[in-house]
Amino acid sequence: MRLHIDHDVCNLCGRCVEECPYNALEESQGRIRPNEKCNFCGACVETCPADAVWLEPDAAEEERGARGHTGVWVYGEHHDGRLHPVVFELIGKGRELARARRCPLEVVLMGHGIADVAGQLAGLPVSAVRLVDHPALAQYRDGPHSRALARLIAQFRPEVVLAGATARGRSLMPRVAVLCHTGLTADCTALEIDPLTGNLRQTRPAFGGNIMATIITRDRRPQMATVRPRVMSTPRRDGSAAPPIRRWTPADELMADAVEILALEKTAAESVNIAAADVLVAGGRGVGGPEGFELLRRVAGLLGGEVAASRAAVDAGWVPYSRQVGQTGKTVQPDLYLAVGISGSVQHRAGMQSAGTIVAVNTDPEAPIFGIADYGIVGDYREVLPELVRIFEKEAARE
């Protein structure tokens, strides 16, 4: 990127020098010039009243453009033949980015004998499906999947590649980014195209959710990001057919792997996806032990929801990790989040604060969770929850 100042138009008003957050502009010999501190943030471009300043791609970027990196790709994670819900959320955001870049949006499906999965994309704004089919991709393994995806990227050169910040996305994407010699921003909560530079602005919480960091991959392509599930919205479907399929078969030598899967065993915990639940009844240290969670399970059952937990409850071994909500657990956005015996630390809130309605039950009226709760009940959950059970059962009997 280059900062260009048209000295014939510049009237030396000095606004850009004042507004530059990095002290990167100086006046010398009757001209304003950028110094080495300039990081091309564009503040001067926006502030110049004479339109004398603009950003231009440098030779490396022009070369990159000439190499033809174009298109937004979404990694189509699927399990047991079903696309993961985050894929639909990424399609919604991907469409927006593709529009801004005037390029196609494609979904990459990887596996073996999975062409049918593409049918789930009918009615969605997807230009095409890149179907990567090979027997070695039948079960997910980091090695073959990352090598195949990296090779596909090298061959077809998308500009942006997005995946869900799921267990798989978090494992696959860093490997692909290394193979592609590019950057990856993990766990994004917002994505947009910078109108000045065309770069992808990738925003994610940092320092326990206390600040939002916006990151760009300026000199490498593709720009890669994983996105937290349940943060972006799902696009509406229209009546259009499933997108066309473009098949690609990786070479056998690329698929050789040191890991062989002998058998797969599914545990009960794995089959629960709290991120997809509309109602969550979450318990924390205040629940006091695994037996206390029985009561939460009862409430969740009556509301048609799932049980979730804070890290304190997970670390104590009362609830499996797959149900942990927060910065190092899952991000959830249910219609109703009932927080029981949870103080509401910043790390916990990072995973649930965008829930539709938050109800908190806590003995401490000063607990931070009450700061974000729509409804708060100050009291011992062992008294409050049985009362709720009684009311819900009465309601259920009336229906």
Ligand SMILES: Cc1cc2nc3c(=O)[nH]c(=O)nc-3n(C[C@H](O)[C@H](O)[C@H](O)COP(=O)(O)OP(=O)(O)OC[C@H]3O[C@@H](n4cnc5c(N)ncnc54)[C@H](O)[C@@H]3O)c2cc1C
């Ligand atoms: C890097 C990092 C990442 C982290 N990631 C996460 C994360 O992903 N998720 C997460 O949750 N935490 C995370 N934490 C931990 C976080 O900082 C808190 O320690 C944790 O959230 C506290 O859990 P808690 O609210 O259940 O427990 P506490 O903070 O101990 O709160 C218990 C609450 O229960 C109330 N209580 C007690 N008895 C009762 C009763 N009988 N009835 C009703 N209320 C009662 C108390 O008043 C209190 O408010 C992380 C921390 C770090 C440093």
